[in-house]
Amino acid sequence: xxxxxxxxxxxxxxxxxxxxxxxxxxxxxxxxxxxxxxxxxxxxxxxxxxxxxxxxxxxxxxxxxxxxxxxxxxxxxxxxxxxxxxxxxxxxxxxxxxxxxxxxxxxxxxxxxxxxxxxxxxxxxxxxxxxxxxxxxxxxxxxxxxxxxxxxxxxxxxxxxxxxxxxxxxxxxxxxxxxxxxxxxxxxxxxxxxxxxxxxxxxxxxxxxxxxxxxxxxxxxxxxxxxxxxxxxxxxxxxxxxxxxxxxxxxx
Amino acid sequence: xxxxxxxxxxxxxxxxxxxxxxxxxxxxxxxxxxxxxxxxxxxxxxxxxxxxxxxxxxxxxxxxxxxxxxxxxxxxxxxxxxxxxxxxxxxxxxxxxxxxxxxxxxxxxxxxxxxxxxxxxxxxxxxxxxxxxxxxxxxxxxxxxxxxxxxxxxxxxxxxxxxxxxxxxxxxxxxxxxxxxxxxxxxxxxxxxxxxxxxxxxxxxxxxxxxxxxxxxxxxxxxxxxxxxxxxxxxxxxxxxxxxxxxxxxxxxxxxxxxxxxxxxxxxxxxxxxxxxxxxxxxxxxxxxxxxxxxxxxxxxxxxxxxxxxxxxxxxxxxxxxxxxxxxxxxxxxxxxxxxxxxxxxxxxxxxxxxxxxxxxxxxxxxxxxxxxxxxxxxx
Numbered sequence: 001x002x003x004x005x006x007x008x009x010x011x012x013x014x015x016x017x018x019x020x021x022x023x024x025x026x027x028x029x030x031x032x033x034x035x036x037x038x039x040x041x042x043x044x045x046x047x048x049x050x051x052x053x054x055x056x057x058x059x060x061x062x063x064x065x066x067x068x069x070x071x072x073x074x075x076x077x078x079x080x081x082x083x084x085x086x087x088x089x090x091x092x093x094x095x096x097x098x099x100x101x102x103x104x105x106x107x108x109x110x111x112x113x114x115x116x117x118x119x120x121x122x123x124x125x126x127x128x129x130x131x132x133x134x135x136x137x138x139x140x141x142x143x144x145x146x147x148x149x150x151x152x153x154x155x156x157x158x159x160x161x162x163x164x165x166x167x168x169x170x171x172x173x174x175x176x177x178x179x180x181x182x183x184x185x186x187x188x189x190x191x192x193x194x195x196x197x198x199x200x201x202x203x204x205x206x207x208x209x210x211x212x213x214x215x216x217x218x219x220x221x222x223x224x225x226x227x228x229x230x231x232x233x234x235x236x237x238x239x240x241x242x243x244x245x246x247x248x249x250x251x252x
Numbered sequence: 253x254x255x256x257x258x259x260x261x262x263x264x265x266x267x268x269x270x271x272x273x274x275x276x277x278x279x280x281x282x283x284x285x286x287x288x289x290x291x292x293x294x295x296x297x298x299x300x301x302x303x304x305x306x307x308x309x310x311x312x313x314x315x316x317x318x319x320x321x322x323x324x325x326x327x328x329x330x331x332x333x334x335x336x337x338x339x340x341x342x343x344x345x346x347x348x349x350x351x352x353x354x355x356x357x358x359x360x361x362x363x364x365x366x367x368x369x370x371x372x373x374x375x376x377x378x379x380x381x382x383x384x385x386x387x388x389x390x391x392x393x394x395x396x397x398x399x400x401x402x403x404x405x406x407x408x409x410x411x412x413x414x415x416x417x418x419x420x421x422x423x424x425x426x427x428x429x430x431x432x433x434x435x436x437x438x439x440x441x442x443x444x445x446x447x448x449x450x451x452x453x454x455x456x457x458x459x460x461x462x463x464x465x466x467x468x469x470x471x472x473x474x475x476x477x478x479x480x481x482x483x484x485x486x487x488x489x490x491x492x493x494x495x496x497x498x499x500x501x502x503x504x505x506x507x508x509x510x511x512x513x514x515x516x517x518x519x520x521x522x523x524x525x526x527x528x529x530x531x532x533x534x535x536x537x538x539x540x541x542x543x544x545x546x547x548x549x550x551x552x553x554x555x556x557x558x559x560x561x562x563x564x565x566x567x568x569x570x571x572x573x574x575x576x577x578x579x580x581x582x583x584x585x586x587x588x589x590x591x592x593x594x595x596x597x598x599x600x601x602x603x604x605x606x607x608x609x610x611x612x613x614x615x616x617x618x619x620x621x622x623x624x625x626x627x628x629x630x631x632x
Contacts, residue, residue, distance in 0.1 A: 058500060085502030097497040099490045109483075110490055116502045118511050124483035170501065 010072070011036040011174055011204050012057070017066035019052055019228075026052040027063065028228035034174075039200040041215045041236075042208045044225035045248060050208045051094070053225070054176050058091045059084040071173065082116070090167035094178040096159035100152030104162055107151050108137050111166035133169070140198065141165035142191070157188035164195060168203075175205045181214050193217050212240075224248075260481045264609075268560050269470055275302075276466030280459035296455045299462050300530050305570050306465035307527035310472045312550045312566035313559060314519035317476050319548070320557030321485060322512055323492035325410075327544050328417030329520050331424050332392035334538035336521025338428075339391050341441035341534040342375060343384030344452070348445050361443070362436045372434045381448060388525040389518045396517030397510070404506040404513075409495070418541050425539030440535025441528075452529050465526045469563070472519050476559055479512065488512060549589065553596045555603025564605050 010033035019027040027049045034040050044050055055061035057068055059081040068076040074087055099107050112130055114120070138144045141161040146154065151162060160180060167175055180196070181189045189211075196218065199205060209215050215222060215236055222239050224232040232242045239245050261269075279294055279302060286293040311333050318324040345360040354364040358371055377383040399420060403413055431437035450457040479485050490498045491505055499505050528534045537543075546569075554565020569592070576585045600607050 060496075081499040082502050082504045085500055091500045093497070097494050099493045099497070101489060101493055102486065106486055110486055110498075111501050116504065118484060118487075118504075118507050121483040121487055122479070166501070 009036075010034060011038075011070070012206070013067075013069040013072075014053070014057075015067050015069075017053070017056060017063050017068065019049075019056060019061060019063045025228050027056070027066075030066070030225070030229050032223060032230060034204060034206060036173075036204055037200075039196070039205045039207065039218065039220040041218055041220050041222045042206060042225060043210070043212070043215060043222060043239075044231070047227075048225040049228040050225055051178065052228075054091060054178060054208065057084075057176060058089060085170065086116070088171070088173035090170045090172035090175050092160075092163050092167055092175070092177045092180065094182065096156065096163050098151040098154075098159050098162050098166070100150070102151055103147070104138070104143050104149050104151055104154070105134065105147045107162055108134055108165055108169050111169035113169065113171045137165050137169055140168065141195070157184050157192075160184065160188075160192070161195065164199070168199065173204060175199065175203055177205060177207045179209055179211075180207065181209065181211055189214060190217075212236075260477055264560060265473070265477055268473065268563070272466050272470045272473070275306075276463045276470075280463050283459050284456060296458055299455070299458050301574065303458065303462040303465045303530040304527060305567055306462065306469050307523045307530070308547075308550070308566040308570055309563040310465070310469045310523040310526075311520050311547060312554070312562035313469070313472050313476055314516040314523065315547055316551045316556060316559055316562035317479065317519070318512055318516045319551060320559075320562070321480055321492065322488040322509060324509060324513060325414045325548065326417045326513075326516075327414045327541065327548060328419075328421035329516075329547055330541075330544035331417075331421035331539055332396060332517040332520035333524035333527070333547075334421075334424070334428075334534065334536075335392045335395060336388045336524030337528040337534040337538060338435055338441065338524075339378075339384055339387040339521070340525035340528045341444075342378040342387075342435075343381060344444040344447060344529060345441050346375070346379040347447065348443065351445055352443070360436070360441070362431075362439065363434075366431055375434070385525075388521050392517040392521030392524075393514050396514045400510045400513040404509045407506075418544070421539050421544055422541050425536050425541075428536035428539060436535070438536065440533060440537075442533040442535075444529060444532060447529050452532065458530065461526065461530050465530070468522055468526055472522070473559060473563075475515070475519070479515070480559075484508070546589065549593045551603075553592060553603055555606030555609070558603070558605045558609060561603050561605030565603060568604070 012032075012034040014030060014032040017027050017030040018025065030049065030053060042050055042053075052061060056063050057076060059076065059079055063077055066077075070076050070087060070089065076084055079087070099110065102110070109126070109130070112133055114124075114130070138147055141164060143158065143162060143165070146158065151159065154162060164177070164180070177196070181192050184192060193214070196205060196207065207215075207218065219236070222234065222236050223230055224239050224242075224245050226248050231248060232239045232245050234242075279299060282292055282294040283296060283299050288295070311329065314332075315326065315329050318326060348360065350357050352361040352364075354361055356364050359368060363371070378387070403416060408416060427433050428435050428440075429438055435441065444452050446452065447457065450460075480488070487498065487503055487508055490503075491508060495505060524534075524538075550565040550569045551562045552565070553569055554563065555561025569589070572588065572592070573585060576582065576588055581588075596603060602610060
């Protein structure tokens with residue numbers, strides 16, 4: 001790092017982030033801090049900038065202004081996707097994205113923390129430790145009986161869990177989860193709440209979600225985004241009684 | 253398309269290698285050891301023709317490696333094939349020596365004809381076989397490295413990548429057509445006499461070239477299998493299926509693509525180098541965009557992402573081409589080729605080998621389901 005960065009206790013510290021696409025300001029001076037070990041829910045109407053924020057944090061989009069500091073040391077806006085992933089930030093997409101023609105096991109195998117360079121993968125042999133991690137992960141995401149199945153043949157909910165499992169396999173410090181329960185059945189949604197809580201025991205999690213019932217069930221601190229900036233922050237009850245939030249969600 | 257991870261050598265791969273080895277031994281034996289009157293005798297022209305097919309098969313393998321397993325559709329692979337071919341052609345030209353029309357000890361005929369006084373620097377060293385052999389691999393590899401580095405780093409993918417590979421081979425064709433490029437212009441390189449001291453026209457040389465082509469095909473196949481059965485190969489398929497996901501897992505997608513692209517270009521270069529002495533000529537038409545498209549059709553017909561399919565496709569389409577272009581049907585060959593491509597796309601989207609493999613997989617799955625019903629049932 002060529003310049004002094006702010007020392008902050010936050011695991012993820014976003015300050016004055018601005019991104020525009022062809023004049024449209026997707027993010028407009030967004031500032032946000034997430035503590036280590038926290039689970040944070042981010043809600044907001046369509047176009048509020050939730051996904052753009054994730055894109056910036058994971059290196060997919062470069063911001064026009066502002067900074068994103070990870071772990072008090074790393075300025076993420078200067079790194080690319082692979083470097084950011086190596087630092088320990090995992091991302092779950094809105095639409096479940098797994099490797100459809102690989103088996104469940106191989107999907108996890110690819111995600112397990114390991115040397116990502118081509119040379120290393122060319123001469124890779126599975127270690128006993130990797131085998132153990134794999135079994136543990138399959139257990140966590142409840143897919144042990146389906147380990148040999150082609151991922152493309154899984155149900156929607158199972159794919160979501162597999163993808164979460166792949167994130168865990170990376171052993172990230174921070175997990176970004178984009179609409180994990182979209183399209184899930186009620187039973188699957190409840191299981192996902194449990195899964196996220198389990199994950200949150202040793203990792204920081206940011207969940208972006210539309211489903212208010214799900215956010216209420218999570219019972220964590222909520223940040224409401226609107227037009228690319230933070231509108232309100234607090235418990236779900238606090239924000240759902242905030243007049244501005246009600247106005248934005250229900251229209252004026 | 254592949255299912256899950258491939259093992260280094262499964263039954264199909266072993267059978268394939270045995271067949272190639274059998275061809276590499278039997279065909280030259282039947283050509284050289286039997287009298288021409290024998291019913292089993294293989295005439296020399298067929299040895300050369302089949303040798304050409306073996307080169308095409310290796311070329312098809314190289315395309316399948318990147319297209320079938322990593323989703324990189326190169327419509328300019330003919331360029332790497334031709335560059336390898338030119339490297340070999342330059343060696344063969346320098347072997348002609350004083351036997352050329354103008355009998356110049358150093359300059360090839362076309363340079364004397366163009367009134368050139370000395371050999372261009374990039375022709376230096378090509379009289380040495382080891383140097384030429386090195387260039388056969390190095391020149392296409394370097395071209396792919398530079399081209400791929402820019403393309404992959406800028407994240408050019410899909411159809412845009414295909415289009416710029418077409419542009420690359422087209423630009424090279426225009427360049428090689430020019431006399432002042434120093435590669436024989438329009439006529440290319442031809443009138444070869446010797447390779448390593450053996451007459452290129454002689455039956456034993458042709459038989460040896462055929463065997464070497466089969467050996468190269470087998471080696472190429474083994475290299476491809478080794479790559480795709482490693483974790484590297486799993487990453488390639490992952491890139492093909494979900495590139496963004498692979499990136500967010502921390503894999504440097506451009507490095508993965510670049511290595512396999514360069515490897516594929518080197519294989520195509522070797523195929524071109526073995527092709528040239530058997531065909532007796534290399535000229536700029538090998539760079540024609542239509543050629544590169546035809547190669548992709550071989551792979552599609554045989555079955556993308558199966559390796560053996562690429563070989564089968566190259567053999568089937570080229571055999572059909574030989575049949576059609578030598579008879580009364582010659583004017584209709586391009587219609588047949590186009591029709592074949594459409595038919596395969598509509599009726600056999602997995603290609604010949606892919607479809608057969610699918611039948612087998614279904615059969616096995618049905619058996620497995622019978623055995624392990626409670627576990628294998630989908631959860632929906």
